Each structure stands twice: as structure tokens, then as C-alpha cells.
Amino acid sequence: MTIRKLRMWIGMASLIVCALGVAAFMVIMLFDLSRQGIPVLSWEFLTSFPRQGMTAGGIWPAVFGTTVVTLLATLLAAPLGVACAVWLEEYAGEGAFTQFTRAAVRNLAGVPSIVYGLFGLAIFVEGMRMGASILASACTLALLTLPSVIATTEEALRQVPRALREGALALGATRWETTYSVVLPTALPGILTGVILALSRAAGETAPILFTGVAFYTRYLPASPFDEFMALPYHLYILSTQHHDPELVRPLAYGTAIALLLLVFLLNLVAFVLRAQYHPKKRL
Amino acid sequence: MEKHLLQIEDLHLYAGSKHVLKGISMNIPEHQIIALIGPSGCGKTMLLRSINRMHDLNPDIRIEGRILFKGKNVLDRHTDPVQLRRQIGMVFQKPNPFPKSIFKNVEYGLKINGMRHSAHIRDAVENSLKQSHLWDEVKEELDKSALELSGGQQQRLCLARAIAVAPEVILLDEPCSALDPISTAKVEETLLELKQLFTIVIVTHNLQQARRIADQTAFMYLGELVEYGPTVQMFEQPQQELTYNYLHGHFG
Secondary structure (H helix, E strand, O other): OHHHHHHHHHHHHHHHHHHHHHHHHHHHHHHHHHHHOOOOOOOOHOOOOOOOOOOOOOOOHHHHHHHHHHHHHHHHHHHHHHHHHHHHHHHHOHHHHHHHHHHHHHHHHOOOOHHHHHHHHHHHHHHOOOOOOHHHHHHHHHHHHHHHHHHHHHHHHOOOOOOHHHHHOOOOHHHHHHHHHHHHHHHHHHHHHHHHHHHHHHHHHHHHHOOOOOOOOOOOOOOOOOOOOOOOHHHHHHHHHHHOOOHHHHHHHHHHHHHHHHHHHHHHHHHHHHHHHHOOOOOO | OOEEEEEEEEEEEEEOOEEEEEEEEEEEEEEEEEEOOOOOOOHHHHHHHHOOHHHHHHOOOEEEEEEEEOOOOOOOOOOOHHHHHHHHEEEEOOOOOOOOOHHHHHHHEEEEEHOHHHHHHHHHHHHHHOOOOOOHOOOOOOOOOOOOOHHHHHHHHHHHHHHHHEEEEEEEEEEOOOOHHHHHHHHHHHHHHHOOOOEEEEEEHHHHHHHHHEEEEEEEOOOOOEEEEEHHHHHHHOOOHHHHHOOOOOOO
């Protein structure tokens, strides 16, 4: 065997080991979570309130809270983010203000989520007097996901060939008509992907909702956007570290973790199906 | 005396610091096919895109001179490019159908131009597809995605889309360069019929194509209009040596 071949084998082998290592972590994690979590999981567990100081019963308020706060955050972030990206990409040109806005968005993406939490507390909870509420949390989460929605939307718009824009303009379309009826539909799959990613990130975040609305325990489901709520990631945190008897509730914690994962997968699946329907080869 | 629909007067175009078009003047008569020929980079496409203000999107491009369309200066700040492009249509080098159905591609221009009545739209779509000789191939599957058509069909669809809005002029930028000879022949046949209705300006690298379809031919070289006249005369008795050399493949 020549030296070159040996090098090649060593290189390939190390790549494979790395790839397998990463895959192994994923498998072990999923396996461990499933082994301990799935036995706990039941319809009963998902749809009932916690009982007896959270040592029994289910996680329904947390499932409900996470679902609602995530959807609300997406509803707030998606239009704002898409509009911002369209403006940056289609209208703004290359001025100083555009540069500044882009830099601001990039930097927003690098801000730690706990800082968003603090900001949410200052602005939404206190400044805008929303109180600690599902709405304040949704606003904070929306802010957190905004940079990724903007970045992926911009990327999706950039993928739309210039020739398509010119085709519409040459027919006498205005810039707005071109954007609205040709560019946006063409970029929609990419935009949806961005929203998917934002959605699943928002669902799993703890820090931004910590100060802004999530509750240790509520006896009722939130009845209005100004109520406090329970959320899966926070519930998991409580059960794992803040409970008076963590060993006793460990199975419930695993059940909560699995439920959170399933919820994220489910949200992703919905968006994935949506996205597949808008495949460019199919008619719009 | 034939009527001049478009009059280009001393047109200069700068792309950044580059002087691309150096004083082009030419008159374009109504209901004829005018071919723009010349080696790559001579400015044919730049000239074509000036006529319907497609350069507007590019801030690096500066244009001087006048292009009169029915007596009004196209390049004037007060000319609305959206209105202008409804009168001067364009077909591009690479087929660029929208990722929508065949029907919706043709319908698009009609809708943005305010046609609402669905029966009128259907008639107009059918007519345009017939005029571009695509109807027989697609009439059964108008709801199919335009992206599933062949390149030649896509280009005829783009032509149909352009004529649907009933412009007065159609600009074509090397429309056949990506097409096989059979598709090319179909496009050419279509253009010859369409000149009854429209004035056609076509950029082409294919000299034979210019000879087959054009009434007038303009030869451009390095940003200048070297020779412009009736196609037959141009090909049989070019007035300029440069033209002669180009037509006989001595450079280019």
C-alpha cells in the first residue's frame, strides 16, 4: 500500500468515526429519552392537570401553553420578518440604512436568549403593561425568532432568478405586483422552511418566557392573552431541578421531554407538508 | 414614406465608467422585423433593453440621448416605465416562464392590466397561444406547470405571454439561442406572422436567422452602429468593409 493510499484511508476513517460519533449521540439520546419517557406517555398524561404537588397527573396545561405561545409568536414574527426581508431584499437597495438594518438583524441573532427574557420583562411586561402573560411571552419569543425568519426569507428571495422578476416587469407589472405575485410565491417554500425552524426553536425556549409569563403551576388554562401559562420546557426544568423530590418525579420529567419533542416534530411535520404542496414543479 | 414607430437619437450608454453605446441613431419602421446583429459585447442587448427601460433596475447604468416612441421620449424621467412596458413587450434569451400553470402564465399580463372578465381572459389566452403556435400542443393541459414544458415550448409560451397584453412593439433578445432548429423554425414562422400586428426588434447571433426573417438589419460593432438598411441589401451588397468581413466570418 502506498503512502498516498494510506493517507486516504486514514482520512476517510477519521471522517467516518466523526460522523458515527455524532449519530451515536443522537441515537443514545433518543433511545434514553424514549426508554424512560414513553412508558409514562399516555393520553391521560397529555390531557390531565398535574396533581398532588406535581407528583402525579399529567401535563396538559404545559402542552396547551407551549402550543399557544409558539403559534402566537409565529403569527407575530412571520409577517413582520417576511415584510422586513422583502423590504431589505427587493426595495432597500444598498444604502447606509440598509447596511445598518442588516447589521442590526445579524446582531439580534447573536443575543443570548436570557437577554431577550430580560428585555421582554422590561418592554412588554412592564413598559407596555402586558403583565406576566402569554402575550408578553409570545412577543419576546417573536423577537427572538425574528432574525432567523428574516435571514432565511432573504436567502429564499435571493434564490428567485432575476429573469423571473424581469419577465414580470417586462409585461408591465409594477414592482409591487412583481414582488407579490411572482417573487413571493416562488420563494414561499424557502420562507416556510425559515418559519418552520423559527417555530421549533420558539417551542423549546425557556429563558425568554421565564420572566415574561410562564408560571410554575396554574390551576386553569389561560383564558385570555393576558393570563399566565405553563410551558413544557419550563415544566421540565421545574421537575428536574426545582421540585422537592426530583427522584420521585423523574419519570414525569422524561415524559415531559418526550412530549416536547413530539410537539416539535409535529409542528415540523405540518410545515413540511405545507412546504411539499408548494413544490415549484407543481402548479401554484 | 413609411412611418417610424421608434426613433433612436444619438444614444449613449455608460455602464459604470465603460462607454458601451457610442451614439446610436436609427429609425424603426412600423410592422417590420428589425434584426440587430454583431459580435458578442457590441451592445446589441444593451440597446434593446434601453428601449423598454429595463436598465432602470441597475443604478450603474447611465443613458444619454433620446428614444422616441410615437414621438414621446421613452427615457424622459416623466415617462412611466410600467405604462411603457405594456406597450413595448419583451422576450428574453433564456425562457423565463413563471412557476405557475401554462394558463396562468398567459393570464398574468392580462390580469395586471385590469382584465377581469373570465370569459374575455380565456379567449385572450387561447388567441395568444394560437398566435404563438403553442395552442395545439397544450390545449388539453393548460393547468400543467409551465416548467414541465420543453425549452422551445417555454419560449413560445413567453412569446404568447408577451403578445397577450397587446403591445405595439415586441423586443426579442436572442430568443432562439437556447432552442433546437425545429423550435427555432416555429418561433421564426410565428414572428413572420406576428409582424402584421406588431413591430418586432430581434437581437440575434444567427446571421441566417436575420436573413430569413428580418426586413431591416442593423450591424453593430464595439458600441457603434456600423450599418443599417434593408436585409437583402445588407447581405448582398454591404456598404461597409466591416460589415462585409463580419458577414463572411472574417472575425467575430
